Amino acid sequence: MKTLVIVAHPKIDNSTTEQFFYQGAQLVQANWHHLDTLDRINIEHEQQLLLQAQRIIFQFPLYWYQAPASLSQWQTQVLSNQFLNNSLRDKELGIVVTTGLPAKAFQAGGQVGYSLGQLMTPFQALARQAQMQFLPIFPVYQFYYLSEIEQLQLFMDYQRYLSQDFPDSLKNRSQWYLHYLQKQQNRKNATQDLIIQTFTQMTDELNSAQATLDLIKQDEDDTFE
Amino acid sequence: MKTLVIVAHPKIDNSTTEQFFYQGAQLVQANWHHLDTLDRINIEHEQQLLLQAQRIIFQFPLYWYQAPASLSQWQTQVLSNQFLNNSLRDKELGIVVTTGLPAKAFQAGGQVGYSLGQLMTPFQALARQAQMQFLPIFPVYQFYYLSEIEQLQLFMDYQRYLSQDFPDSLKNRSQWYLHYLQKQQNRKNATQDLIIQTFTQMTDELNSAQATLDLIKQDEDDTFE
Numbered sequence: 001m002k003t004l005v006i007v008a009h010p011k012i013d014n015s016t017t018e019q020f021f022y023q024g025a026q027l028v029q030a031n032w033h034h035l036d037t038l039d040r041i042n043i044e045h046e047q048q049l050l051l052q053a054q055r056i057i058f059q060f061p062l063y064w065y066q067a068p069a070s071l072s073q074w075q076t077q078v079l080s081n082q083f084l085n086n087s088l089r090d091k092e093l094g095i096v097v098t099t100g101l102p103a104k105a106f107q108a109g110g111q112v113g114y115s116l117g118q119l120m121t122p123f124q125a126l127a128r129q130a131q132m133q134f135l136p137i138f139p140v141y142q143f144y145y146l147s148e149i150e151q152l153q154l155f156m157d158y159q160r161y162l163s164q165d166f167p168d169s170l171k172n173r174s175q176w177y178l179h180y181l182q183k184q185q186n187r188k189n190a191t192q193d194l195i196i197q198t199f200t201q202m203t204d205e206l207n208s209a210q211a212t213l214d215l216i217k218q219d220e221d222d223t224f225e
Numbered sequence: 226m227k228t229l230v231i232v233a234h235p236k237i238d239n240s241t242t243e244q245f246f247y248q249g250a251q252l253v254q255a256n257w258h259h260l261d262t263l264d265r266i267n268i269e270h271e272q273q274l275l276l277q278a279q280r281i282i283f284q285f286p287l288y289w290y291q292a293p294a295s296l297s298q299w300q301t302q303v304l305s306n307q308f309l310n311n312s313l314r315d316k317e318l319g320i321v322v323t324t325g326l327p328a329k330a331f332q333a334g335g336q337v338g339y340s341l342g343q344l345m346t347p348f349q350a351l352a353r354q355a356q357m358q359f360l361p362i363f364p365v366y367q368f369y370y371l372s373e374i375e376q377l378q379l380f381m382d383y384q385r386y387l388s389q390d391f392p393d394s395l396k397n398r399s400q401w402y403l404h405y406l407q408k409q410q411n412r413k414n415a416t417q418d419l420i421i422q423t424f425t426q427m428t429d430e431l432n433s434a435q436a437t438l439d440l441i442k443q444d445e446d447d448t449f450e
Contacts, residue, residue: 010301064300065347066291073294076235113353118346121339122290128338 003030003162004053005096008060008071010036017098017143021059024155028163030057035070046078051087056132057162058123059096065112065119075126084130093127094135094161095120103141135166170210174203228255228387229278230321233285233296235261242323242368246284249380253388255282260295271303276312281357282387283348284321290337290344300351309355318352319360319386320345328366360391395435399428 005025012018012034025032033049050056060067097116105111106119116137117124127134138161146154160168164176181196230250237243237259250257258274275281285292322341330336331344341362342349352359363386371379385393389401406421 063297064304065350066297069294069298069301072288072291072297075289076294079289112350114346114350118343119350121343121346125290125337125339125344 001055001163001165002053003028003055003057004049005030005032005057005059005162006071006074007032007034008036008058008068008074009034010068010070012036015061017061017140020143020151020155021096021158024158025162028159030162035074036068041074041077043078046074047083047087050078050091053091055092055094055135055162056088057094057096060098062097062099062101062119065114084126088130088132091130091132092135092166093123093130093132094138095123096138096140096158096161098140098143100142100144103139106139133166135161136168170206174199174206178203226280226388226390227278228253228280228282229274230255230257230282230284230387231296231299232257232259233261233283233293233299234259235293235295237261240286242286242365245368245376245380246321246383249383250387253384255387260299261293266299266302268303271299272308272312275303275316278316280317280319280360280387281313282319282321285323287322287324287326287344290339309351313355313357316355316357317360317391318348318355318357319363320348321363321365321383321386323365323368325367325369328364331364358391360386361393395431399424399431403428 003025007018009015009018022032031049031053058067058071060071063069066072097120101111106115108114112119116139120137124134126132138158140154143151143154159180160173160176165172178196178199181199228250232243234240234243247257256274256278283292283296285296288294291297322345326336331340333339337344341364345362349359351357363383365379368376368379384405385398385401390397403421403424406424
């Protein structure tokens with residue numbers, strides 16, 4: 001899958017979060033495109049980048065509950081109704097949003113009072129106009145407070161967000177991990193082989209369990225008909 | 226009432242809508258502050274303007290379902306958590322948003338699919354953090370298609386949005402009109418006098434009718450207790 005990550009961040013050099021994500025984007029061969037360091041916006045080139053991608057990600061820190069100005073500036077210059085209505089259909093639009101606030105702030109009665117979904121409505125409207133598939137938002141709350149294990153989990157989740165098929169089902173997830181591990185195998189190493197073997201076996205078992213569950217559910221559905 | 230109208234519009238010279246609103250803002254002595262023509266943003270001066278105002282209006286055309294970049298740029302530079310949390314409490318925040326789309330586009334199933342209230346969620350979150358009162362959004366749909374009468378109505382409604390007390394009740398509205406007509410009276414003119422007399426009389430009658438209605442309602446409430 002060809003993924004374009006459009007990053008809007010005025011102070012990216014000071015952001016360990018973005019450097020962290022940059023590494024993840026490299027591992028899945030995503031195209032990392034930082035707007036704030038562009039000398040000028042070449043509209044045709046930007047449109048080409050969009051056309052070549054199957055998944056487009058807007059990635060940014062929350063500035064007063066919105067994307068930074070560099071992203072809206074870019075949108076104004078690069079997108080036209082003509083282009084949006086005709087050129088991006090069936091592509092996917094994802095949002096990676098980082099915030100210094102905790103998850104619990106983004107709810108009715110919380111510190112912010114609104115969910116990220118509500119705050120990101122303009123991007124949902126954009127995807128709707130372009131007939132793109134809007135992916136579930138990928139929120140990153142208080143990166144600095146994450147433990148090493150949590151960071152590793154986030155690192156893998158981010159790579160999946162950039163390159164795994166949606167929906168984020170067990171099947172799509174295990175296929176992605178299998179593929180990921182096989183790629184790593186170039187380094188040839190007995191432990192890796194063992195992990196892959198085990199993983200494949202677990203996946204088979206899970207698939208078989210899933211089939212059994214489906215049968216049971218089918219049975220129940222019949223009962224209540 | 227001291228009102229500050231913060232206008233974000235990259236192409237204001239070509240906008241008859243904004244020139245139209247500029248006239249209205251002058252008539253109610255609002256402070257018209259256009260961001261895109263500022264040479265540079267003097268943070269202290271901008272904060273002073275905010276502190277001096279009782280009502281603050283963000284006014285802009287919709288660019289990809291958001292405010293133009295000049296407004297978010299201004300927000301990033303001028304607002305700090307410190308300032309927002311301590312200095313704007315109990316002031317009012319209003320939004321005047323112009324769009325080339327019709328009202329019916331802004332609803333589930335419509336062309337946009339989302340309401341202006343949903344799209345403007347970031348400003349509601351901003352008002353909430355600052356403990357400001359968020360006023361009902363003042364939308365301007367397809368200005369070019371308005372008839373002369375509709376434009377006149379809009380012209381008065383806009384002036385009221387900038388200077389009338391909220392809520393927009395019959396009482397607040399008639400008081401505003403009375404005050405407005407009296408100001409115009411400087412030009413001394415028999416017709417004006419007559420209008421004011423009639424208007425005062427109508428207001429009295431309406432107040433009396435309202436009192437009667439209140440009594441009836443009171444009576445009904447008692448009945449259903």
